[in-house]
Amino acid sequence: LSESGVPQLVQLMIWDYAADIDVEGKVQLIEKYRRCGFSKVWFASAFKGATGVNQSLTLIGHHLRNHLEWLQVASRSPPEVLEGIALTGWQRYDHFSVLCELLPVAIPSLAVCLQALKNGGYSERVKENVEKLLGMSNLEIDTFMR
DSSP states (O other), rough: GGSEEEEEEEEEEEOOTTTTHHHHHOOOOOOOHHHTOOOOOOEEEEEEEOOOTTOOOOHHHHHHHHHHHHHHHHHTTTTTTTEEEEEEEEEEESSSSOSSSSSHHHHHHHHHHHHHHHHTTTHHHHHHHHHHTOOOOOOOSOOOOO
């Protein structure tokens, strides 16, 4: 891979939507790619659409935990290696599947995930900020909001 010249032409994106990603494994993967010559990597998370093909409502807690795990990976990686994070929001699993988790029901999840990334974690202050931004009285993280 090093000799191919590819590391000078592209930046890698490491995808993982799980709520319990292997942080140490991701750190080791980043180091492996750095040894091959890749100077930058991207992370890819999901704020919706990655928990089930028939999912209608977004479970914010799952996606929040995913982002908190990515923050751990970032904190344990050399600061100059992370180019950014792409927050994906899948609408369907493939072209033959029905739509899942339409954007309007996932906006609270998007707001929570963005605020958690911006603030380096999740706290009561972050929760209150999201509630204020969205005009909500009680943001629910671990139940399906309607």
